[in-house]
Structures are given as structure tokens and as C-alpha cells.
Amino acid sequence: MADYLTPLSTDALRAEGIPDPWTFGQADRVRFYELDALGHVNNTAYLRWFETVRVGWFAAYGISFYGPEDPTFVxxxxxxxxHAPMFLNESYVVTARCVSFRKTSFKKVYGVWSDGALKVEGSAVIVMTDKAGTTKMPLSDTMRAVLRDRDGAVAEG
Incomplete structure (x- = not known):
């Protein structure tokens, strides 16, 4: 398995048993603090993993939100x-991709894979706003092109 949290190449994803159309993922392992009283990964940990891969995905796709002029994503x-429980020290890969976009938002899907098996899947709708987070902003043509070209996302509505 690759270094933790380093984006994996498509070849590395396939070697981990992760199929097309997934092209972005990060490897990690289950830590003790992510477990619940029953000894398996607590459900909140998966949402944190989705957030971690989402931030890595933004960076890898050149989508900035840290600068004073950059938009905010809500x-x-x-x-x-x-689909299946996960346990302490289990290695996994979290994948992310954008499947569709609208004027001011886009939909991402996620997968958590271990030993080639899909353990958890999820989705998120993310809205682009001004820095204050109060006014929706349209996705730029450049961003739409990145979503379309890198992930195969399609325009909706």
C-alpha cells in the first residue's frame, strides 16, 4: 500500500482492487480513536474520511478555497x-469523484475499500458560496471543465 494520504495513481488503485471509474483515492489505516465501544469503526469516522479525501481531491484538481478571494464550499x-464493519489497523483506500454538477453545486460520491471490497459508500452535495458562506456562486467554466474532464461529471439542470 502507498504512503498514507498520498493520492494513489490509477494503476495503484487497480492494484488495490478498485475498479473503474474511480481515479482518485488515498490510502490510510484504521486508528484506535476511530473505534466505537463495539470495537469497529465508528460511523462518524467515515464522514471524516470523506472530508479528508475531499480536501485532497480539491488540492489535486487545483481547486483552491484557502485564499481571501477564493470561494467557500459548503x-x-x-x-x-x-456494507461491512472495519477494525483496528485495517488498511483501506477512500475514493472520491464528482458525478454531476449544477449551476452552483456538484455531487461527489465516495467509496471506502479494503482488500478490494467496498466496505462503505457515500455521497455529498457541495455548494459554492462567497467567502461569508451566505450567497451561492456559480461554478466557473474552468471548474466545470475540470469536473467533466477528470471525473466524467455531467451537467444537470
């Missing part, structure tokens, strides 16, 4: 479907 909705 998480409007998130889902998480659990």
Missing part, C-alpha cells in the same frame, strides 16, 4: 451506506 447534504 456541505449541503451527505449520505453514508455501510
Amino acid at each position: 456541505l449541503r447534504a451527505i449520505t453514508c451506506d455501510y
Whole structure:
């Protein structure tokens, strides 16, 4: 497995048993503090993993939100479907990709994979706003092109 949190190449994803169309993912392992009283990964940890891969995805795709003139991205909705439990020290890969976009928002999907098996999947709707987070802003043509070209996202509405 690759260095933790370093984006994996497409070849590395395939070697981990992760199929097309996934092209972005980061490897990590389950830590003790991510467990619940039953000894498996607590459901909140998966949402944190989605956030971690989302930030890595933004960086890898050249989408900035740290600068004073950059927009803010607000998480409007998130889902998480659990297929199998995960345990301490288990290695995994979290994948992320954008599947669609609208005027001011886009939809991402996530997968958590271990030993080639999909353990958890999820989705999120993310809205672009001004820095204050009060006014929706349209996605730029450049950003739409990145979402379309890198992830195969399609325009909706």
C-alpha cells in the first residue's frame, strides 16, 4: 500500500482492487480513536474520511478555497451506506469523484475499500458560496471543465 494520504495513481488503485471509474483515492489505516465501544469503526469516522479525501481531491484538481478571494464550499447534504464493519489497523483506500454538477453545486460520491471490497459508500452535495458562506456562486467554466474532464461529471439542470 502507498504512503498514507498520498493520492494513489490509477494503476495503484487497480492494484488495490478498485475498479473503474474511480481515479482518485488515498490510502490510510484504521486508528484506535476511530473505534466505537463495539470495537469497529465508528460511523462518524467515515464522514471524516470523506472530508479528508475531499480536501485532497480539491488540492489535486487545483481547486483552491484557502485564499481571501477564493470561494467557500459548503456541505449541503451527505449520505453514508455501510456494507461491512472495519477494525483496528485495517488498511483501506477512500475514493472520491464528482458525478454531476449544477449551476452552483456538484455531487461527489465516495467509496471506502479494503482488500478490494467496498466496505462503505457515500455521497455529498457541495455548494459554492462567497467567502461569508451566505450567497451561492456559480461554478466557473474552468471548474466545470475540470469536473467533466477528470471525473466524467455531467451537467444537470
